Amino acid sequence: MFQSPLIVRFWGVRGSIPSPGPHTVRYGGNTPCVEIQAGGERLIFDGGTGLRVLGEELLKHLPITAHVFFSHTHWDHIQGFPFFQPAFIPGNCFHIYGVPGVDGHSIQQCLNDQMLHPNFPVPLQIMAGALKFHDLGPGAVTKIADATITNQRLNHPGGGVGYRIKWHGQVISYVTDTEHYPDKLDPAALSLANQADVMIYDATYTDAEYYSPAQSKIGWGHSTWQEAVKLAQTARVKHLVLFHHDPTHDDEFLDEICQLAQQAFPNTTVAHEGLILSLGTS
Template sequence: MSSMKDLFTIHFWGVRGSIACPGPETVRYGGNTPCVEMRVGGERLIFDGGTGLRVLGQSLLSQMPVEAYMFFTHSHWDHIQGFPFFVPAFIKGNCFHIHGTVAPNGSTIEQRLRDQMLHPNFPVPLQIMGADLKFYDLPIGQKVQIGEITVENALLNHPGEAVGYRVNWRGCAAAYVTDTEHSPTRMDEKVLWLARNADVLIYDATYTDEEYDSPKSSKVGWGHSTWQEAVKVARAANVKKLVIFHHDPLHNDDFLDRIGEQVAQEFPEAMMAREGLSIQLVPQNHLPNAIAVQEAGVSA
């Protein structure tokens, strides 16, 4: 039986892009915006603070005190709107190490999280939070070392800038590459670098190719990619497991079922992100760097 210090677990708390979309047509995949938790060698890493962060926060209330490392890809609303509702941040004794790059206008991640909680946008300021909040300005390309864990980042192609992340630990690797737009003529070297030989690639596939290139309502320049491009990246980067992520709020459960079927035909080791999904990467002692991928907690 492996202990938490021997496991690398990825849990999806929010998988939608743009805006939360709860309702009867999004029950199976979920309607919360991005939040992905990774438990790596006993440490807790949290990527993005969309409305899924609120749900994660509720689950953490039975595990106080909590220390976690938070990494934001950028501060568009769907990636930070859960932070003011993250209850553990209001509780003294908890500690959160919050990382984010400096925006093109010079604002830090601390400034941007504070600003969204100022009047008239929100009734409670960030200063009310009782947890120990430690903010770090993360230079693009700089590694973060957390014990045996190495977190890498690279700039993505998104309006206002965004970064993708890669988590490395004991030969396991997971890449979180959301809010990026592909080029029609060449593959993004930064994306390929983040995804290189990854056990799991979580990729922004907001649109289908048909939607992206639609002559009536083109999505070119909107800063997002397609599932077809996700497959190309996964193949080129030798990815073991591909996770389609950042679902468009207009894509209901049935639509995502159909995309999932198409993706699986092109890349059998692919799956659709949904709230409650957990993936475990377990280093095998008898085979260097071999990985056992287990899927659990998928809501019906």
């Protein structure tokens, strides 16, 4: 029987803070949001400002039921949620998943708190769509129709998880906001990435930036494109997607990173807003 392809679409690819302007037009300035369409199910990973743009698209397809998975609750990954228009519309339903951070705060509490005064004019409770919150444990397995979503703890200040999505033999690994270890590859990241068809990886810095004696980024919770290549090679990933671009990296800089990364791992893409990947079924 024919199966529709697994579709991955990038709505926000920038890290840390939105960075609009003439120098980020081609890759985009919205913060993280990745949509996966697996058959009839819509899976959304992170709710940065890219979620607002996705919401505008979803208004064309009401009513909507979707599943939103958060890697963690730093601002750049949740700041689009208060502007996610479909959540304000009755008849829409959103299942929202997250692993509590090291402080124990649930995903519901974090999304609620960012919409309280003095940070926001209206509370989360004004959203008229059905919001169903699910607290996940580290390593939890979530089944949504034919999709299986697992998570692993990653090395990030305050805690965070990556996700592995499997659907009809196809695997997508979402490994963002993680810092590599100096002397070994992270076993959790390796597990998430193992033989993935697509690995989306936190490549915020270059090695030169990360190890800079003037302003080292060690301990900031992010990785480099060079480490992404090492992980992709070791895990035997088919397609590497560099993600979570530093706000100071303009289009020309990302073009240079793309060329260098492709020399080391030819099937590499630097994520840009609007990028669509279509994976066939086995």
